[in-house]
Amino acid sequence: MFTPQTKPWWALFLIAAASFIPTIGFYYVGEEAIFPIVSQEMWEQGTWLKQYLYGNDQMHNPLFNWLIMPFAALAGWEHVLIVARILTISFTLATALILAWLVQRLFRDKTFAAFTAVGYLCMADLLLYHGWLSYVDPLFALFIFAAIATLWVGAREKRLALIVLSGVLITCAFLSKAITAYIFYGGALFVLLFEPGQRRFLLGWRTLPVLAVTFCGLFIWYASIPGGAAQQQRMFGELTHKLDNPSLVEYLTRLASFPLEVLLWLSPLTLLAIYLWLRKRNRKEESPAERVLFLTACAIALLNFLPYWISPRGGMRYLMPLYPLFALVAARIVWRSGDAALVLARNWIVAMLVLKFAVALLLFPYYQSHFRGQNYDETAADILTLTQGAPLYSMDVSSAGLNVTAYLNQRRLPASALQWPAADWSNGFLVARSADDALGSVYKRYQLGGDELYLLCRGAACTRQ
Numbered sequence: 513m514f515t516p517q518t519k520p521w522w523a524l525f526l527i528a529a530a531s532f533i534p535t536i537g538f539y540y541v542g543e544e545a546i547f548p549i550v551s552q553e554m555w556e557q558g559t560w561l562k563q564y565l566y567g568n569d570q571m572h573n574p575l576f577n578w579l580i581m582p583f584a585a586l587a588g589w590e591h592v593l594i595v596a597r598i599l600t601i602s603f604t605l606a607t608a609l610i611l612a613w614l615v616q617r618l619f620r621d622k623t624f625a626a627f628t629a630v631g632y633l634c635m636a637d638l639l640l641y642h643g644w645l646s647y648v649d650p651l652f653a654l655f656i657f658a659a660i661a662t663l664w665v666g667a668r669e670k671r672l673a674l675i676v677l678s679g680v681l682i683t684c685a686f687l688s689k690a691i692t693a694y695i696f697y698g699g700a701l702f703v704l705l706f707e708p709g710q711r712r713f714l715l716g717w718r719t720l721p722v723l724a725v726t727f728c729g730l731f732i733w734y735a736s737i738p739g740g741a742a743q744q745q746r747m748f749g750e751l752t753h754k755l756d757n758p759s760l761v762e763y764l765t766r767l768a769s770f771p772l773e774v775l776l777w778l779s780p781l782t783l784l785a786i787y788l789w790l791r792k793r794n795r796k797e798e799s800p801a802e803r804v805l806f807l808t809a810c811a812i813a814l815l816n817f818l819p820y821w822i823s824p825r826g827g828m829r830y831l832m833p834l835y836p837l838f839a840l841v842a843a844r845i846v847w848r849s850g851d852a853a854l855v856l857a858r859n860w861i862v863a864m865l866v867l868k869f870a871v872a873l874l875l876f877p878y879y880q881s882h883f884r885g886q887n888y889d890e891t892a893a894d895i896l897t898l899t900q901g902a903p904l905y906s907m908d909v910s911s912a913g914l915n916v917t918a919y920l921n922q923r924r925l926p927a928s929a930l931q932w933p934a935a936d937w938s939n940g941f942l943v944a945r946s947a948d949d950a951l952g953s954v955y956k957r958y959q960l961g962g963d964e965l966y967l968l969c970r971g972a973a974c975t976r977q
Contacts, residue, residue: 515622518625521623521626522630524861528630528634529633531639531865531872532604532643535876536644539880540888540918541645542647543647543911544596544646544647545911548580549566549914550565550570551592554574556928561574562574562737563577565909567932571739571743573686575684575688576599579599579651580595580596580599583599584596589921592922593646593918600644600646600647603650603651604644604654605633607632607653607654608629608632608633611628611629611632611836612626614661614664614665614836617665624844624847627843627846627857628840631843632781632843634781634861635779635782635835636778636864642829642832647829648689649689652833653835656833657835657837659682660678661836662674663675663697668710670709679722679725679729682694682726682729683726683729685697685833686729691730694727696816697726699812699816701714703815707804707808767821770820774838781839781842781846782838784853785842788845788846795849798848809837813834816837887960888918888919888960891916891919892920893923894958895941895967900976902973903937903941904930904940905937905940907933907942907951908945909945911963912960912963912965916943930943937970938971939972940969940970941973942970945964945965945966946964947966954967955973
């Protein structure tokens with residue numbers, strides 16, 4: 513992969529990778545605390561097949577937790593957020609490298625492969641936010657895209673081992689998050705079947721059983737875990753919930769705005785590609801085989817994008833498995849537009865990297881110290897000072913409540929993670945989202961940006977000074 517022609521692009525790739533380093537030390541953001549809290553609870557309870565939050569079964573799949581737990585145990589659970597962030601960044605970088613591998617195998621061009629990888633890594637949503645945020649989505653995207661890449665190359669090169677590997681990878685994607693992994697995979701498989709040579713191989717007597725077993729993976733998992741039927745029902749319910757009917761105006765607004773949102777957050781490569789496509793700039797010649805590869809990538813991306821576009825609800829991060837394919841399509845358009853277009857792309861990528869370092873070193877730390885982030889940790893410290901070893905519980909599942917609870921768990925070590933209170937708890941303190949006399953008396957109220965958090969009390973704890 514490393515030649516004199518690829519070195520400038522790989523140098524930009526390394527700079528982009530280095531730009532993630534400052535994000536490792538940020539305070540909790542959004543709902544990041546879910547996996548650190550759940551991982552600590554699973555580790556303490558010795559449960560590996562079920563996720564628990566505040567002692568309650570979350571009925572979600574635990575592969576990300578499996579990766580967090582051993583590293584957090586080695587580093588110390590007070591560093592669990594750092595561990596989760598490093599893992600997330602590793603997933604993002606690994607996805608970019610797999611994209612480079614796929615492009616090299618398809619187009620046999622090392623420089624184009626390097627350009628595509630750096631273009632992917634510098635997409636705004638990845639570089640500025642979801643590429644380092646310790647949500648499960650980067651891991652989910654890694655496994656899904658790796659499964660599609662190995663399926664595609666395996667079908668083209670008629671290599672059964674790669675088909676088997678793709679089945680393992682898509683099963684890992686499912687174990688990371690959701691049933692939708694198989695929808696992405698099925699969409700890619702459907703597109704690949706249109707090429708006659710690939711169709712004969714994929715439907716052959718050796719390959720077809722492998723694919724059949726692959727799609728049986730979710731049923732095997734649900735049959736193997738405690739309460740699997742209930743978890744299956746819950747996860748299917750989450751999928752159908754996205755189809756709930758909004759108002760007509762809301763739905764039409766989403767239909768019009770969502771593609772624009774995607775193009776914006778996947779810039780600069782996508783916007784540059786559209787500009788060059790409309791201007792019909794200096795198109796390089798390409799072979800019929802290369803044209804088929806480009807159209808295949810377009811078809812896989814668009815077919816899998818369609819359900820999220822027409823769905824009444826959803827967000828950018830649900831499309832993360834498609835980011836590499838969008839990057840491939842956009843990079844190919846730019847690549848075929850000539851050397852001037854590549855220079856323009858390089859300048860846009862450099863500008864995006866400058867923006868990333870400004871955000872990572874200046875803007876986001878300021879935001880966290882003045883609005884949201886540092887105040888989560890300070891609130892946790894204040895709660896521990898006020899409670900002074902009295903029984904303490906948590907039942908706040910808002911993002912602010914989760915983040916404060918995560919810091920409470922870290923500050924209370926080696927004590928166990930906070931749990932949901934029993935219905936008849938009679939003494940102690942409770943971290944809650946709202947003031948509710950049925951839960952307890954308000955001991956103190958905290959304002960965390962636009963969110964409120966309450967420390968409630970019952971019994972003798974309420975008389976503490």
